[in-house]
Amino acid sequence: QVQLQESGPGLVRPSETLSLTCTVSGYSISSRYYWGWIRQSPGKGLEWIGSMHHSGSTYYNPSLKSRVTMSEDTSKNQFSLKLSSVTAADTAVYYCARLKEDSVMVAEYWGQGTLVTVSS
Amino acid sequence: EIVMTQSPATLSVSPGERATLSCRASQSVSSSLAWYQQKPGQAPRLLIFGASTRATGIPARFSGSGSGTEFTLTISSLQSEDVAVYYCQQYNNWPPRTFGQGTKVEIK
Numbered sequence: 718q719v720q721l722q723e724s725g726p727g728l729v730r731p732s733e734t735l736s737l738t739c740t741v742s743g744y745s746i747s748s749r750y751y752w753g754w755i756r757q758s759p760g761k762g763l764e765w766i767g768s769m770h771h772s773g774s775t776y777y778n779p780s781l782k783s784r785v786t787m788s789e790d791t792s793k794n795q796f797s798l799k800l801s802s803v804t805a806a807d808t809a810v811y812y813c814a815r816l817k818e819d820s821v822m823v824a825e826y827w828g829q830g831t832l833v834t835v836s837s
Numbered sequence: 838e839i840v841m842t843q844s845p846a847t848l849s850v851s852p853g854e855r856a857t858l859s860c861r862a863s864q865s866v867s868s869s870l871a872w873y874q875q876k877p878g879q880a881p882r883l884l885i886f887g888a889s890t891r892a893t894g895i896p897a898r899f900s901g902s903g904s905g906t907e908f909t910l911t912i913s914s915l916q917s918e919d920v921a922v923y924y925c926q927q928y929n930n931w932p933p934r935t936f937g938q939g940t941k942v943e944i945k
Contacts, residue, residue, distance in 0.1 A: 828880065
């Protein structure tokens with residue numbers, strides 16, 4: 718059974734970079750599946766951030782693309798999210814997910830989520 | 838940009854009764870429509886994909902229908918554990934928008 722766990726700072730200062738890691742157990746991230754990040758805030762609801770594959774293929778939400786980078790560390794079976802130049806609008810619960818086979822946007826397995834607050 | 842609109846915002850249903858949730862896309866998304874269930878304090882859970890295919894382990898009382906721009910999620914006999922917010926998601930077109938705003942299902 719695949720399990721995912723997000724980790725990272727719960728508080729980030731405005732204009733700095735938000736960095737989160739998703740640790741995957743029970744399945745290799747070097748597989749045929751895509752892996753994704755989704756966030757949820759009271760004001761904007763659920764928002765897809767991006768999806769990535771071990772092959773190097775990535776898809777980023779156009780509204781965030783200039784600030785987002787997703788990467789992987791196969792030795793630790795982890796993938797990561799970096800979001801630069803954050804503002805209060807980036808305050809949200811961030812989820813990592815394994816996507817459904819042959820999909821870049823259907824989240825089949827989710828982490829429990831981690832709250833990130835942007836504040837000085 | 839596709840906009841997903843869910844209705845109603847809140848649905849109150851008696852235990853054992855049918856719950857019908859609607860999702861409308863501003864343009865056709867074919868059958869590229871998923872439904873998720875989110876209980877308080879939990880991550881969303883995938884219920885339905887391809888508009889009508891139940892995900893692994895999802896009870897048969899959950900069913901999805903529709904194509905194009907009009908979709909429905911039906912809970913045939915509401916159980917107390919079904920109290921949650923339900924989201925539809927189109928995956929025919931890449932973001933920025935993909936999810937609806939959600940329908941909260943509560944027990945009457």
